[in-house]
Amino acid sequence: xxxxxxxxxxxxxxxxxxxxxxxxxxxxxxxxxxxxxxxxxxxxxxxxxxxxxxxxxxxxxxxxxxxxxxxxxxxxxxxxxxxxxxxxxxxxxxxxxxxxxxxxxxxxxxxxxxxxxxxxxxxxxxxxxxxxxxxxxxxxxxxxxxxxxxxxxxxxxxxxxxxxxxxxxxxxxxxxxxxxxxxxxxxxxxxxxxxxxxxxxxxxxxxxxxxxxxxxxxxxxxxxxxx
Amino acid sequence: xxxxxxxxxxxxxxxxxxxxxxxxxxxxxxxxxxxxxxxxxxxxxxxxxxxxxxxxxxxxxxxxxxxxxxxxxxxxxxxxxxxxxxxxxxxxxxxxxxxxxxxxxxxxxxxxxxxxxxxxxxxxxxxxxxxxxxxxxxxxxxxxxxxxxxxxxxxxxxxxxxxxxxxxxxxxxxxxxxxxxxxxxxxxxxxxxxxxxxxxxxxxxxxxxxxxxxxxxxxxxxxxxxx
DNA sequence: TAGGCGCATATTGTCGACAATCTATCTGGT
DNA sequence: ACCAGATAGATTGTCGACAATATGCGCCTA
Numbered sequence: 001x002x003x004x005x006x007x008x009x010x011x012x013x014x015x016x017x018x019x020x021x022x023x024x025x026x027x028x029x030x031x032x033x034x035x036x037x038x039x040x041x042x043x044x045x046x047x048x049x050x051x052x053x054x055x056x057x058x059x060x061x062x063x064x065x066x067x068x069x070x071x072x073x074x075x076x077x078x079x080x081x082x083x084x085x086x087x088x089x090x091x092x093x094x095x096x097x098x099x100x101x102x103x104x105x106x107x108x109x110x111x112x113x114x115x116x117x118x119x120x121x122x123x124x125x126x127x128x129x130x131x132x133x134x135x136x137x138x139x140x141x142x143x144x145x146x147x148x149x150x151x152x153x154x155x156x157x158x159x160x161x162x163x164x165x166x167x168x169x170x171x172x173x174x175x176x177x178x179x180x181x182x183x184x185x186x187x188x189x190x191x192x193x194x195x196x197x198x199x200x201x202x203x204x205x206x207x208x209x210x211x212x213x214x215x216x217x218x219x220x221x222x223x224x225x226x227x
Numbered sequence: 228x229x230x231x232x233x234x235x236x237x238x239x240x241x242x243x244x245x246x247x248x249x250x251x252x253x254x255x256x257x258x259x260x261x262x263x264x265x266x267x268x269x270x271x272x273x274x275x276x277x278x279x280x281x282x283x284x285x286x287x288x289x290x291x292x293x294x295x296x297x298x299x300x301x302x303x304x305x306x307x308x309x310x311x312x313x314x315x316x317x318x319x320x321x322x323x324x325x326x327x328x329x330x331x332x333x334x335x336x337x338x339x340x341x342x343x344x345x346x347x348x349x350x351x352x353x354x355x356x357x358x359x360x361x362x363x364x365x366x367x368x369x370x371x372x373x374x375x376x377x378x379x380x381x382x383x384x385x386x387x388x389x390x391x392x393x394x395x396x397x398x399x400x401x402x403x404x405x406x407x408x409x410x411x412x413x414x415x416x417x418x419x420x421x422x423x424x425x426x427x428x429x430x431x432x433x434x435x436x437x438x439x440x441x442x443x444x445x446x447x448x449x450x451x452x453x454x
Numbered sequence: 455t456a457g458g459c460g461c462a463t464a465t466t467g468t469c470g471a472c473a474a475t476c477t478a479t480c481t482g483g484t
Numbered sequence: 485a486c487c488a489g490a491t492a493g494a495t496t497g498t499c500g501a502c503a504a505t506a507t508g509c510g511c512c513t514a
Contacts, residue, residue, distance in 0.1 A: 012297045013497065039466070049499045050466090051278070058285045064381070070239045071466060071505050086379045093324045101316070152313045154291070158385060240467065266496070276469045277496090298475050298496060 015052035019059050022046075026065045026076055027169045037066060037074040063165045077166070081222050084170055087163065088215040094159055095143065095211055096204040099191060102149035103200035111196050114145045118188055136171060140164070142188050146195070146207075174221040180213065187213070242279035246286050249273075253292045253303055254396045264293060264301040290392045304393070308449050311397055314390065315442040321386055322370065322438055323431040326418060329376035330427035338423050341372045345415055363398060367391065369415050373422070373434075401448040407440065414440070 011017045022042070025031045037057065043050050057074055060066045068074040077083075121142075147159045187210040194203035238244045249269070252258045264284065270277050284301055287293045295301040304310075348369075374386045414437040421430035 015497080016297070040464090051498055051500095054466095055281070055285065055497090058282065062289055064384075070243070072507085073465065083380075086381050089328070089379060090324075090381050090385075093320060097317075097320045152316060153310075154313050154317050154390070157291075158317075158389075162385075162389075163381070242467080267494090278468055278470095281496095282467090299477090300495065 013052065014048055015055035015059075018042075018046045018048060018053060019056040022056060022060060023063075023065065023165055026060070027165055027172055029173050031076055033076050033173070034078040035076050037076065039073075063162050065165055065169070077169075079170060079173060079222070081219065084215070084218060084222060087166060087170070088211060091159075091163065091167065092208045092211045092215075094155060094163075095147065096208045098147045098150040098152075098155055098159065099195065099203035099207040100200035101152055101155070102146050103195045103198050103203045105151040106149035106195060110145070110149055111192065114142065114149075114192050115196075117141060117145065118185065118192065121188075122185055136168070139184060139188075140168065146191070149195070170218055174218055174225070180217050184210070184214070240279065241275055242282035242286075245269075245273050245275060245280060246283040249283060249287060250290075250292065250392055253287070254392055254399055256400050258303055260303050260400070261305040262303050264303065266300075290389050292392055292396065304396075306397060306400060306449070308446065311442070311445060311449060314393060314397070315438060318386075318390065318394065319435045319438045319442075321382060321390075322374065323435045325374045325377040325379075325382055325386065326422065326430035326434040327427035328379055328382070329373050330422045330425050330430045332378040333376035333422060337372070337376055338419065341369065341376075341419050344368060344372065345412065345419065348415075349412055363395070366411060366415075367395065373418070376422070397445055401445050401452070407444050411437070411441070 011020055022031070031037075039050050039053060039057070043053050046053070057066065057068065061068050061074070064077060066074045066076055144160060147156055150156065187206065191203055191206045191210065194200075194206055238247055249258070258264075266277050266280060266284070270280050273280070284293065284295065288295050288301070291304060293301045293303055371387060374383055377383065414433065418430055418433045418437065421427075421433055
């Protein structure tokens with residue numbers, strides 16, 4: 001199996017646990033975008049002191065889910081077309097780079113694991129046609145594997161720890177679905193093939209296109225909401 | 228003037244102040260690479276409680292200057308050729324992207340400010356020939372301006388807040404100097420010219436080369452030390 | 455009536471102490 | 485002599501209370 005990245009370690013401390021809960025709540029919209037974060041309220045709600053809660057808030061700021069102002073408190077981020085474009089601009093580049101590096105550094109074993117993963121997704125996809133949750137999880141899992149395959153710890157940290165929760169927030173709250181679901185599988189296949197052929201340049205290009213297509217899909221949803 | 232980024236805001240809280248002090252101490256080697264961080268000791272040394280200190284440690288982890296393990300404490304990072312390569316691999320891509328975006332988004336006023344900056348550097352450089360500190364500060368200032376010019380907040384955050392302290396640590400501790408000092412100015416000039424011409428592609432390429440050259444320079448120092 | 459000032463309230467930042475966990479040493483057994 | 489387990493010490497994680505700062509309301513003035 002691929003080695004677990006620090007970010008994916010299971011929670012050991014109270015701050016870890018409450019972080020996961022609040023992360024999920026923000027990503028899924030249980031805590032509304034733009035709403036103010038009240039430390040005393042959250043402390044009561046999760047039944048712990050403010051010390052571990054503040055530790056969790058510091059990490060939430062790190063992954064761009066909240067914004068803090070000294071002596072004034074924290075607010076949940078708001079989703080916007082501008083923010084989406086900035087985020088995906090970065091993703092296209094960083095994940096493109098990750099692909100290029102993965103083509104150089106992934107082992108044959110890791111590559112065949114990813115292929116197995118895609119086959120699993122395909123079969124479960126046929127059964128659960130249209131259920132966006134599985135697509136969501138499966139897509140992220142694929143991207144995670146490729147990113148880890150880059151073997152660049154800074155790159156891994158940025159993509160998996162700092163940007164992905166926000167990416168998920170956009171996808172979950174704007175409802176990722178539609179015809180892209182099946183097309184995404186083919187694109188994943190093409191990318192892993194390029195990596196297997198050690199063609200970093202092509203893998204880079206394909207990943208950029210893959211992410212650009214995903215961006216346009218979400219962008220459409222966002223503008224539909226705005227009107 | 229260019230708007231101040233959140234990262235460059237002046238310290239308002241005790242945690243902010245102690246963060247700056249420890250950051251400087253680590254970057255300049257006053258606290259040795261690889262050494263263990265003792266919370267009680269640092270609290271005594273800076274004469275404050277552990278609460279703001281832990282807040283500062285959380286941010287030090289964020290900019291990769293320390294590594295924390297739950298229930299076991301924190302250590303200052305160690306410098307290595309592997310780490311340097313991973314860091315600069317990322318920098319080449321991200322700052323290349325920053326240049327491309329800067330070519331699209333920087334105003335004429337911002338561009339002419341950067342040109343003024345370079346002229347200032349050149350004149351002070353002539354006077355203080357060889358003093359690496361000014362080169363250090365001047366080079367970072369140039370890069371900061373271009374990064375801010377990208378107008379992509381996520382990109383700005385990653386480069387200015389999360390990676391640059393580590394970049395400085397490599398440069399300071401391995402002694403950036405030599406013939407590259409004067410050559411770097413010419414490269415900066417070429418980059419801002421490309422941006423002024425709105426040639427994002429060229430600016431990207433030039434910045435990648437500029438950083439790659441800088442990497443080779445530091446790499447050399449590192450291997451020299453290793454032997 | 456509109457705008458600015460001052461106070462009351464609530465929230466964030468900081469503190470010192472306690473509980474939980476890890477590290478290092480010492481002891482005992484094989 | 486070497487390794488395993490237990491124990492003592494130190495360190496990190498968490499707690500509740502206090503201090504400093506910001507927010508919102510009412511009041512006064514022009």
